[in-house]
Amino acid sequence: SYKVTQPPSVSVSPGQTARITCSGDALPKQFAYWYQQKPGQAPVLVIYEDSERPSGVPERFSGSSSGTTVTLTISGIQAEDEADYYCQSTDSSGTYPVFGGGTKLTVL
């Protein structure tokens, strides 16, 4: 079955830039989506269609795509950005969605 792969953890100091990657063979032709999940809460969409930001999501969140890798970039990291981040895409035939294993972002 199709999989997308993320690093399990990323650490960054306040004010710095965090980059979380997600890799998958179908990503050159399938959109990627990113969700933020804080402890005890439901996931929240922060990036859709690789690089679009839903209304209400801070401008410091951005997304990009290059080949089989997509990247969530969070600039000017704040303590409130500490959370788990999940990449999500769709298999190449458009049959079913898949989630990455999640990346725990720690703000040092």
Added chain:
Amino acid sequence: QLQLQESGSGLVKPSQTLSLTCAVSGDSISSGGHPWTWIRQPPGKGLEWIGFIYQSGNTYYSPSLQSRVHISMDRSRNQFSLKLTSVTAADTAVYYCARVRVPPGSVVSYYFDSWGRGTLVTVSS
């Protein structure tokens, strides 16, 4: 404003059937044009997609769960439901319902723009 609320039994015995309902307000599950979905998250682990139901009633399930899953909708109550049969401890998870968006384009893609708060289901005797 769209709201989704999961409800159902929080404790299920092994081999029995898990049953959950998602009540939707702020959108119509039968005419809003969006599919609806169930997603789960075992404690301390990642997210797993379970299945979709379209406004037509058509369903699509995860290959790993399709032999045990059934999703249905009650148009009159604007809610949809999940049944998972023959549960084991591995089915212990927080279960979320969500609205699905399908971007226009030649390649089919899915994402989830609104989620319920989730409900914990524990499988234990």
